[in-house]
Amino acid sequence: MNKPEEELELHLRSRAAETVSIRIPTDTLESLKKVANSKDMSPEALMKFYIGQGLRQDLAKLFSERLLESTAQVLARHIQSEEEVLKIIQEIQAQTTR
Structure with a gap:
């Protein structure tokens, strides 16, 4: 059996990075x-965390929007009624925002 220390070992891969300079209000x-x-x-590290967190949220939202758009296109090819396609898309949106 593995030692507990071995099970908790974290392996981070290094990634290319670029230095950026930004102006932040003093109180912030x-x-x-x-x-x-x-x-x-x-x-x-906290700024990187906040940026990463916000970026992941925005990327997930963009992915969802693209997926919904693709779904609408596929439905439109198979369902004649635009109204029916719209109802299905609205139902999907309602399910994903809960």
């Missing part, structure tokens, strides 16, 4: 430092 930066400190993170 101070708040960021406080939150980062409370999470035992550097402000840079």
Whole structure:
């Protein structure tokens, strides 16, 4: 059986990175430092976390929109009624926003 330490080992792959400079309001930066400190993170790591989190949400939304658009196109090829296609798409949207 594996040792508990071996099971929890995390392997991160390095990725190409580029340095970026941005202007942040002083009070926002101070708040960021406080939150980062409370999470035992550097402000840079917290900013990367926030950017990654927001980016994943936006990419997921874009994917959903593309998938819904493709679904509507397929339905339109198989169902003659535009009204029926619209009702199906609206039902799918209602199910995914719950």
